[in-house]
Amino acid sequence: MIWLGIETANAPLSVAVVRDGTVVAEIVQNIKLTHSVGAMSAIEKVLATAGVQAKDIDVIAVSEGPGSYTGVRIGVTLAKTLAWTLQKPLVGVSSLQALAANSSLYNGLICPIFDARRGNVYAAVYQGVMLTEIIKDKHMAIEELLTKLQAMEVPILFVGADVDVFWDTIVAALGEKAQRAPLSHQLPRASEVIRLAIQQELPSIEATHHFVPQYQRIAEAEANWLKEQKHE
Amino acid sequence: MMYEKIMNSLEETEQFALSLANLLESQDTITLEGDLGAGKTTFTKALAKGLGVKRTVNSPTFTIVKQYEGRLPFNHLDVYRLAESDEDLGWDELFYGEAVSVVEWAHLIEADLPKDRLTIEIYRMEDTVRRFVLKPYGKRYEGLCEELMK
Numbered sequence: 001m002i003w004l005g006i007e008t009a010n011a012p013l014s015v016a017v018v019r020d021g022t023v024v025a026e027i028v029q030n031i032k033l034t035h036s037v038g039a040m041s042a043i044e045k046v047l048a049t050a051g052v053q054a055k056d057i058d059v060i061a062v063s064e065g066p067g068s069y070t071g072v073r074i075g076v077t078l079a080k081t082l083a084w085t086l087q088k089p090l091v092g093v094s095s096l097q098a099l100a101a102n103s104s105l106y107n108g109l110i111c112p113i114f115d116a117r118r119g120n121v122y123a124a125v126y127q128g129v130m131l132t133e134i135i136k137d138k139h140m141a142i143e144e145l146l147t148k149l150q151a152m153e154v155p156i157l158f159v160g161a162d163v164d165v166f167w168d169t170i171v172a173a174l175g176e177k178a179q180r181a182p183l184s185h186q187l188p189r190a191s192e193v194i195r196l197a198i199q200q201e202l203p204s205i206e207a208t209h210h211f212v213p214q215y216q217r218i219a220e221a222e223a224n225w226l227k228e229q230k231h232e
Numbered sequence: 233m234m235y236e237k238i239m240n241s242l243e244e245t246e247q248f249a250l251s252l253a254n255l256l257e258s259q260d261t262i263t264l265e266g267d268l269g270a271g272k273t274t275f276t277k278a279l280a281k282g283l284g285v286k287r288t289v290n291s292p293t294f295t296i297v298k299q300y301e302g303r304l305p306f307n308h309l310d311v312y313r314l315a316e317s318d319e320d321l322g323w324d325e326l327f328y329g330e331a332v333s334v335v336e337w338a339h340l341i342e343a344d345l346p347k348d349r350l351t352i353e354i355y356r357m358e359d360t361v362r363r364f365v366l367k368p369y370g371k372r373y374e375g376l377c378e379e380l381m382k
C-alpha cells in the first residue's frame with residue numbers, strides 16, 4: 001500500500017511517500033517559497049525520489065487545517081484533485097494533531113500552536129502517547145488558551161515553529177509548567193499525517209467530493225452576517 | 233537607522249523611484265505612508281515603470297491588490313479598506329512569492345507584513361517639494377538604503 005502525504009497548512013511544507021508502513025522519502029522545509037509555486041514540484045520530487053508513479057499511489061493523506069487560509073486551501077485542493085483524478089481515497093488529518101504527533105512519545109499534555117496573527121493562535125491540547133483530544137482544535141486569543149492551561153495541574157509541552165512568537169507570554173503565565181519541544185519537532189511532517197491517517201477508516205472515493213478544509217474559523221463576511229442576524 | 237531626502241521637483245521624485253526600482257529583488261516589500269496628495273501614487277507609478285511594468289498603474293483602493301508583470305512581478309496593495317478587518321487574505325503568498333510589493337496604508341495590516349521591509353514616509357513641504365523619510369528594517373534593506381543613498 002502506497003501513501004502520499006501532503007502538509008501545507010502553514011508556512012512550512014512537507015510531503016512524504018510511505019510504502020507498506022515504511023517511510024520511503026520525505027521533504028520537510030521551512031523556506032520563503034509560496035505553496036502555489038513549491039507544493040506541486042515538491043510532490044513531483046518526492047515521488048521521483050521514491051521511484052513511485054502517480055498511478056501507483058493507493059491513498060492520499062492531507063493535513064486539513066486549521067492554519068493559514070491559503071496554505072490549507074492549496075494543500076486540500078491539491079489532495080482532492082489528485083485523489084479524484086487517480087480515483088483513490090482521500091483521508092484528512094488535523095494539522096494541529098499532526099504537529100503534536102512529532103512529540104507524541106511525551107507522556108503528558110502536548111499543545112501544538114500555529115500563529116494566527118494579532119495575538120491569536122490555532123491551538124489544541126492532546127494527551128500523549130495516544131494523542132487523545134483534551135482541548136479541541138480552536139482559533140482563540142493566546143490569553144484564552146493560557147487561561148485554560150493554567151487550570152491544568154501538569155506540565156505542558158509546546159510544539160511548533162511559532163511557539164517562539166509566544167514563548168515569553170507562555171512562560172509568564174505558566175512558569176515552570178511550560179516545556180518546549182526540541183527544535184527537531186518544530187515542523188509538521190507529512191509522514192506523521194500519514195501515520196495518523198492510517199489509523200482512520202478509508203473513506204469511499206465519492207466522499208472526496210464532500211471533503212472540505214477545517215478552517216476552525218469563519219470568514220469575516222460570515223461573521224458579520226451572523227452578527228447582523230442577531231441584531232434583527 | 234533613518235534616511236532623509238528632499239525632492240525639489242516631480243522629476244527628482246521619479247528619478248529616485250527609478251534608482252530604487254533598479255535595486256529591487258524578488259520578495260522585497262516597501263510600505264508607503266503619506267497624506268492624500270503627498271505623492272504615493274506618483275512614486276508608485278515611477279517605481280513600477282522602473283521595474284519594467286508597461287501597463288498603466290492606478291489605485292488599487294477598490295480591489296485592495298493589483299498585480300503587474302515587469303522585470304519582476306509587481307504587487308501594488310492599498311489596504312485602506314481593511315481598517316476594520318482581520319481577514320487572512322493570503323498575505324504570505326503575496327509577500328513571499330516572486331514579486332516586489334508596495335503597500336499603502338500598511339500600518340492597517342502590521343501583523344501580516346514581513347518583519348524585514350523598507351518603510352517610506354512622504355511629507356508635502358511645498359507645491360512640488362517633498363521630504364522622503366526612509367527606514368530600513370533588516371540587513372537586506374539597510375544595504376539597499378546605503379546603496380541607494382550613495
